Amino acid sequence: MIERLPVTEGLQALLETLTGFPVGLRTVPLDDAGHPVPPPYTLLYPLDRNDNTGTLADNGRAAVVDYQATFVSGPAPGVPDSRGGDEQAQWLADRGWKVVERPADGSPGYAHPLNVGPGAVCWCREATEAGGTSEQSDAIMTAVIRYRLYLEATA
Template identity: 75%
Template sequence: MIDRLPVTDGFKELLEALTERPVGRRSIPLDANGHPVPPPYTILYPLDRSDDDNTLADNGKATIVDYQATFVSGPLVGIPDSRGGDEQAQWMADRGWKVVERPTDGSPGYTHALNVGAGVDCWRREAREAGGTDDPNDAIITSVIRYRLYLTKTA
């Protein structure tokens, strides 16, 4: 069995590196003092998990995990009447799509490394856009991507 927490931590770190913005697990990310950070940021939700890879040779060493990343735009700090916008939300989502980016030279693997824990390899990644939301009252617009990671034990 593959533990979920190291996978979630590694995926969170990858999203932070790609977006250059904080990522919270199931909640708004917090700063060093424990206060909510202003948008833009990402909220990462662990979703489904399956330990059956649907192969005839299933040896119990594979896991498939799903995540949802909600990319949140918002008003700019210190600028009155500013609002989160579609451009900001889409920019964040564009950065999130880099999770599944392949090398331009055709070599195998993915452009951006994903550390999912010792003895575990993520051999396949999928992403699909799942829409977004807007809340004119809060001046927040979001874009949502759902990811599926295929993991296997290497040790």
């Protein structure tokens, strides 16, 4: 069986690398002192899991896992009355799309490695833009991408 936690931690780390901002798992990310960080940041939610890839090669050692990443814009630090904007939310989402980016030279695989833990490999990644929201009272805007990862046990 493929464990979910290493996959989640791998996707969380990849999104942090690609966006350059913190990624919280189901909640606002915290700083080193344990305080919530101000936006921009990303919220990562584990969603569905299915242990059948639906392929002829599926030998019971596979899993398909879904995630939602919510890219949260926010006010500019130290700038009174600033607001998070659509441009910032889309910029973050553009970085999030790099999870499924292919190498520029046409070689197989993905441009950015995803570590899903020992004993498993992610052989296919999909992404779907799922819209976004705005929260005027908090001066934030979001963009949402849903990821589907196809995993296979290696050991």
